Amino acid sequence: MKFVTPAVVLVFSPLLLTLLPGDVVAFSDCGGILNEKKGTVRSPGYPLNYPNDAACNWTIIAAVNEIIDMRFSMIDLDGNSFSCPDIVTVFDGDNWQATPIMRFCTLLNKTELDSLSIRSTGNKMYITFTSDYSNTRKGFISQFTAQGRIYFD
Ligand SMILES: [Ca+2]
Numbered sequence: 001m002k003f004v005t006p007a008v009v010l011v012f013s014p015l016l017l018t019l020l021p022g023d024v025v026a027f028s029d030c031g032g033i034l035n036e037k038k039g040t041v042r043s044p045g046y047p048l049n050y051p052n053d054a055a056c057n058w059t060i061i062a063a064v065n066e067i068i069d070m071r072f073s074m075i076d077l078d079g080n081s082f083s084c085p086d087i088v089t090v091f092d093g094d095n096w097q098a099t100p101i102m103r104f105c106t107l108l109n110k111t112e113l114d115s116l117s118i119r120s121t122g123n124k125m126y127i128t129f130t131s132d133y134s135n136t137r138k139g140f141i142s143q144f145t146a147q148g149r150i151y152f153d
Pocket residue numbers: 078085086131132133134135136
């Protein structure tokens with residue numbers, strides 16, 4: 001009996017190490033409908049790397065007389081100025097046919113993140129995230145706030 005515990009550890013720890021950054025664990029936070037006044041949208045698994053082959057979409061719905069302000073505090077995606085295998089897009093509406101506000105597929109530094117201004121014109125915002133079959137990174141995290149249409153910064 002005294003050998004059971006070490007045997008279990010030996011069997012399972014390589015499996016756990018394999019799964020941690022991988023495909024199975026992370027999908028619980030992949031998309032949804034959000035109608036809170038404030039909330040968070042982040043890549044699946046964050047702050048671990050996002051999985052390959054992810055396809056997530058979030059719809060934020062504010063009150064009729066509100067707009068949505070979104071601030072990203074981290075964007076780190078697999079991509080560069082030549083190719084965008086993993087991509088986040090924010091749309092000014094509630095589906096992918098709405099006007100895109102902004103699209104990301106690389107690493108942004110703090111100055112770049114701070115300079116972003118992402119606001120809907122209406123009370124809905126739609127965010128998509130897709131990753132391809134290889135190379136994952138930290139992903140992204142953002143906070144959204146529903147605000148009255150007339151406001152001062
Ligand atoms: Ca990738």
